[in-house]
Every structure is written in C-alpha cells, then in structure tokens.
Amino acid sequence: MPNAIRIHRHPLSGHSHRVELFAKLGGINHELVDVDLLAGEHKKEPFLSLNPAGQVPVVEDGDTVIADSNAILVYLARKYAPGWLPTDQVQEAEVQKFLSLAAGEIAHGPATARLVTVFGAHLDAERAKAVAKTAFDRLEMHMAGRDWLVGTYPSIADVAIYSYTAHAPEGNISLEDYPNLRLLLGRVETLPGFVPMQSTKVGLAA
Template identity: 55%
Template sequence: MTAKLKIHRFAKSGHSHRAVLFASLLGLDAELIDVDLAGGAHKTPDYLAMHPFGQVPVLQEGDQTIWDSNAILVHLAINHDASGAWYPQDQRAAIQAWLSVAAGPLFNGPCAARLVTVFGADFDHERTKATAAALFEVLEKELGKRPFLVGDKPTIADVALYSYTAHAPEGGVTLEPFENIRAWLSRIEALPGFVAMPETKAGLLA
C-alpha cells in the first residue's frame, strides 16, 4: 500500500505551489494541509521538528519528511515518475542549474517583489524588480531556443520557475515584453493535471 502524501503549504506561496503543482502533474493524491503563517503555526515546536527553518512547504510520505520545495520536486520525480521524464538522468546537471536559479535570482527578483506588494515585506522594491527584469531577459533568450528550460519536454526545472514567474505582475514586474516567457507559461498551463496558484492583488494581505 502506497503511503499517503501530505503537503503542508500556504496556498499563496509560490514555493508551496511548486510542490502542489508537481504532485498534481504526476497524478498523485496528496492531502493539502494549510499552515497558518499569520498565526505562527510554522514556528511551533511540532512544525520546526519537520522543517528546521520553519518554512513552507513540507512533504510527508510515510516515515519520510522532506523540506525545501526544490528537494520535494526531486523526491517526487525520483519516487513517483516511472517514466523518468521529469528528471532525466542525462539532463540532471542542467536541471540542477535551474533549481539554483529558482533559489537565487527567482527568489531575489519576482518572488521578493511580490512579497513587498502582497505581504508588505521590507525589501528594496526597485532592486527586486530590477533583479526580476534581468532574470527575465535571460529566460526570454533561453526560451527562444527551445520550448522548455532544458529541452523539448517539461522537467522539474520548469515547475520550479513557473509559479513566481507567472505571478510576477503581482509584484509590479511586467511580463509584456517577454513573448517567449509568456508562451512557455501557456505551455505549462496546458499540461494535464495543471493547477493554478490563487491570484492575489497587490496590497491584499489575505
């Protein structure tokens, strides 16, 4: 009997959405457990026992607990994608490079810009928007060469970068100049099992 998947998440977190989206793309039945960030649920001893940094998401599968959204993508791909298409052996170095981009420029750019406008984070908004624009210039060029980030088919690299890119306008970052990026987003949204992250207007904290 397959162990039940549980994803502890915050619905409007792009990091959480990565995990939820990929589980859905794989056709997995995951129980979604909402974490009350405003109430400090992520800083309780029980939650910190699952994630030492007190962040979302966390994946539980049987006696395994996986924290960090990119680690969750790798875990799900290795353990639940029999085809190997989402994390192919011959593309893993390239995929890892994009996972690093997701943890670096994507976080410091469109993610951080959205944290400012939607959640009131104390970041330099102009700097986050400039970081996002520089990232999108590179993404636009790369996606002009191929339909997905590392080839002709989607991988977990695409899942890792999708959510905060798609919701960049919520942080005041326009996608209008980036035709290739917008086409890539549409290709991901057309995949069987795609689920969207809730939209949030700037200035709304809930």
C-alpha cells in the same frame, strides 16, 4: 494506490505552489495541509519538528520528511514521476541549473517584489525588480526556439520557475517584454493536471 503524501503549505506561497503543482502534474497521490502563517504556526511546534527552519513547504512521505521546495521536487520526481527528471547527465545538470535560478534570482527578484506588494514586506522592491529583469532576460534568450527549459519535454525545471514567474505582475513586474517566457508559462498551464496558485484577490493569510 500508495498512501498519500502530505504537503504542508500556504496557498499564497509560490514555493508551496510549485510542489502542489508538481504533485498534480506527476499524478502523485497527495493531501494538502494548510499552515497558518498569519498565526505563526510555522514557527511553533509541531511544525518546527518537521522543519526547524520554520518554512513551508514540507512534505511527509511516510516516515520521510523533506523540506525546501526544490529538494522536494527532486525527491518526488525520483520516487514517483521519473519522467520529469532527465537521466541524461548533461540534461540533469541543466535542470539543476534552473533549480538554482529558482532559488536565487527568481526568489530574490519576482518573489521578493511580490512579498513587498502583496504582503507588505519591508524589502527593497527596486532591487528585486532589477534582479527579476536579469533573470527574465536570461530566460527569454534561453527560450528562443525552445518549447521547454531542458530538452524536448517538460521537467521539474519548468515547474520550479513557473509559480513566481507567472505571478510576477503581482509584484509590479510586467512580462510584456518576454514573449518566449510567456509562451513557456502558457505551455505549463495547458499540461494535464495543471492547478493555478490561488489569487491574492481571494484573501491574504500571511
């Protein structure tokens, strides 16, 4: 078995969770390294040597260090779990489109709304809800008649949008109007190796 990669993460971070989730789903040998955001560990050395942006997650794979959750998903899929990233050029482009959605509307929508309610961030919750609605409306329409976001098998696209979408209700964003999207979340949750993100009820550390 190859040496374990190290995933530097925070247990309540959806960006961290998508990397941890993929490592589990892809059968990638890994260990979790918790970063204490409350203590500002991510803004100090030695963490800043790993990621000068001071953000989790970061993956160490031997001498290779990768930051940014979507970049990490692509790297891990290419190296360890190629079945999760289509080789067909059109489908690969589709995956990249959903990675952009995860980094854009999902991050500025449900993820931001959750930052307000869970972490007390001083951000515009109403704007975040509007952005989330736009993103979820698109996803709901896209998922009509589909099992997965791209093609007929799960991919890193499904992993990328899962965490903050599934936890949108923590940001006071209901998924009630999105049956197709809820079915997608349920399919992800039935995949072998699935691991949920820690509930905010367990305790806040950020």
